[in-house]
Amino acid sequence: MNENRGPWYLLTGLVLGLLLSVAIAWLFRPPEFVDTKVAPSALRGDFKDQYRAMIALAYLADGDLVRAQARLDLLGDEDVYRVLAEQAQRAQAAGQSEAHALGMLASAINPDAGGAPSDLPVSSPTPFATIVYTPTLIIPGQP
């Protein structure tokens, strides 16, 4: 081996080790080492809808807007009012009992809106009975 190549092989070893272990760390996470329990913001979309509906029903029961907003923050929605209003419309179209609660909470959060926006798309809700648990692993830095 040529002794005049300098310390670059050490850097190569360091980089190799880094790449290998980052791949291991992100793909093979030991459950005893990493807390896999999540916040509501990590829920799948239809589960978020159910969680949001429950927040609205609780708001309708206790009238505590501060608590409802704190709970909604957990879902990580960018536009809380719009998401609520859209879900209220979907629930109303599907004849679900939560529609009223969702609409009330949306109105309470944005009292100037004067009700749900009319240009919102209406789509069919996912029935609860068709829930399939398929978590997705997001690796940081990946698109």
Place this chain on the structure above:
Amino acid sequence: MRWFLFLVFITLGVAMGLIYGWIINPAQYTDTSPEMLKMDYQSDYVLMVAEAYQVDQDVDRAAQRLAFLAAPDLILRVKEAIAFAQEIGYHPADVTLMNNLLVGLEAGLATGGVP
């Protein structure tokens, strides 16, 4: 000696990478199911069901809402939520609501009304 140092630096790289990948910037899950929620969020969900139950007194509907948590034993899950709520200091009125839900569920179970 060169191979020994090479292996030492690979090991050093592995250690640094694991610290980065597991602690500094760990992978995050999304599109998860409710049973993966942390206990404090599950307890808060039980409290929300209890608040709604306090108004409608519909034990079957409360049981349907609790089914969201995908717990094999709903009553046990409510008991766990109450214990957690007491442990971390929920307001007594909230704990009372959760206890009322538990009583309603147990009564519903006794009469065959709760799945």
